[in-house]
Amino acid sequence: MKKYNIVIVGGGSTFTPGFLKSFCRMKNEFPLAKLVLFDIDANRQKPIGEYGKILFKELYPTAELIYTTDIAQAYTDMDFVFMQMRVGGYEMREKDEKIPLKHGIIGQETCGPGGIAYGLRSTKEMIKAIYDIRHYAPNAWVLNYSNPAAIVAEALRREFPTDKKILNICDQPENVVRSCSRLLGCNFKDLQPVYFGLNHYGWFTNMYDKNTGEDLLPKIRELVKERGFLPQDAEQRDKSWLETYGMVQQLMADFPDYLPNTYDQYYLYPSYKAKSLNPNFTRANEVMASREKRVFAECQQVIEAGTTKDLVNIHEDAHAEFMIDVAMSIAYNLNNRFIVIIENYGAINNLPDDGMVEVVAELGANGPSPMRVGNIPTFYKGLLENQLASEKLAIDAYFEGSYQKALQSLTLNRTVNDAKIARVILDELIEANKLYWPELK
Template sequence: MKKYNVVIVGGGSTWTPGLLSSLSKKKNEFPLNKLVLFDINAERQAVIGEFAKIFFKENYPDLQFEYTTDKEVAYKDVDFVFCQMRTGGYKMRELDEKIPLKYGCVGQETCGAGGFAYGLRSIRDMIEMVNDVRASSKDAWIINYTNPAAIVAEALNRVFPNDKKILNICDQPVNLLRSYGRLLNMDPYEFEPVYFGLNHFGWFTHLYDKNGIDLVPVIKEMVYKNGFKPVDAEQRDQSWLDTYAMVEKMLIDYPEYLPNTYLQYYYYPEYKVSKQDPNFTRANEVMANREKRVFEECRRVVEAGTAAATNVVHNDAHGDMIVEVAESIAHNRNRQYIVIVENNGLISNIQDDAMVEVAALLGANGPRPMGVGKIDTFYKGMIEQQLAYEKLAVDAYFEKSYNKALKALTLNRTIVDGKKARKILDELIEANKGYWPELN
């Protein structure tokens, strides 16, 4: 069996140890020759990299492993690029969340004005990354799960419309499928989902078991009766438990389909603002909890010289999904995943050039997406408003247009007020100097 060369972009991420664990668990199904961690933050990555040396020595001794800040080393002769960059780090994420809250609007990493700010920061680095990879490894698969995936996917599709080896994907649908499995005490790998929407903005219309029985009605009744928790609830911070608990509320108000958890910010923006602490947002929670736990555990492993008793992995679904996606492509498995692709009639009554999120069979030639046909007025209206925001946000970046940026934020359901949009935009421009193009 062929062995593959993989690079993880964003090697200093707190999600990296979970991905390393998944690569180790899948070493027979997706064997590696070489793995490289690449990050521009040498100090941060070194903590993860030194942990990885010990982890692989014990769990994957024949693997060639290194970590680097040199992109020429990182991208040379690779088969797969796993991209999880965070331009600006947690310092900028904190501003993304806190600036909108000052004006009574949702402060969230990928939704609303925070997602807009993060998206405009991500575009430049993502384009540079693709160009750098293609200069060294023209046939490598780039599996991107950098947020906000909707804006990133739209931008990359404009710049690289003919590059069929860029795959944008998100782990939240997988997290939801695993959580349905926990609720039903069933194997989520046996589920056959029908899903439509945009990234962080979609719905499961059906969820079939291996006998073809639709489980959505059963899941609804169980959520109404017992509530809803993530599959890894015991490892999650409180904000994530609150997020999953909101699924019950969303199903009471909009009972047709099972919602992506991020829809809470668009359905109930005022309520979500009322529950957020403007002085201690999700970014602060991550830095105080997951960030601290992961780096402390990595340092402990390095000091001990063994990873035998480590408990550093957070959220198996994230790492497992990325490795399983690569395996499905590498071995032409044609397994089913929920991915981001150009619409082209998949949702037949919205525009063809939308970057939509749907179920697809994934093999050596990329995704073969499954259409859902027409959607009804409410969901069509929701999607078209969000889609217009996303396209205007990307327009604003490429055209350096203040007006397009203002229109984007005015349309976003977490704001929907031009005066607030202008105030937030002006403060975000100041905060993102050096990251955004200068808007005129």
């Protein structure tokens, strides 16, 4: 069986230790020759990399693990590139969240003005990264799950229209499926969803039992009404995530047709959500105060002891196993089904062909083959067309250096819907992002 070379871009992420554990656990299913951690922040990456070396020495001695800040060492001869960039780090995420909230508008990592700000930062670095990857590894698959995936996907579609080995993907629909399995008391692998939308803005129209063919959505609807909704790994989640999943109950009470992606709440209840968020202590602050400290402390504990045995229980997030499964489906031409982001071309019949939509697809060596969902109802079509236009205008602003397009993007976004507020927020975001954004005139 072939052994694969993989690089994780953003190797200093707190999600990386869980990824390393998943690679060790799945070594017989998807064997590695070499795993490289690549990050531009050497100090941040070092404790993660040292933890990984100890872990691999004990659990995966047949695979080489290195960490580096060198582009050539990171990308040369790679089979898969796992992209988890966070351009600007948590310092900029905090600004993305707090600037809009100061004006009564949702401050969120991927939705609203904060998502647009993050998207424009990510676009420049993602485009550069793809050119670097193609220089050193022309045939590598690029699996991008850097946020905000919808805006990044639109940028990469325009810059690399013929590159068929870039796959944009998000684990949040997968997390919702796994959370349904907790609610139903079944294995998540026995659930087969039907889904449509944009990234962080979609709905499950069906949730089939693979073994019986029964649509379990009616049962899910009743269980959510009775019990609420929790993430599969609720015991490891911060308070804000429990509140996010909890809003599914309200969403389904108001719009019972389908099961929502948890992020839908920001677009459907923008005023309520903005008022419920603390402008002085946002999600970025919560992560820095909890997950950041916990994961780095756990890694340091292993480094000081020189062993992982009986010391640490770093959580394996669902997205690690999910992304490895995606790579396996491509590598082995398994044609397993995943919810992925693709250029529409009729997957959702009554949305534009050039929209980057999120649907179920079979995934093999030739990439995704989407499962078409036909026409979607007017209410959902209207919501998605509005957001699709906002995202496209944001990328127009990037490529054209257009202040006007950026203003239109924010004004049109359902979380804003006010040109005067949009202009104030945009001007503050431009100042905050002057080291990252192109000049907008």
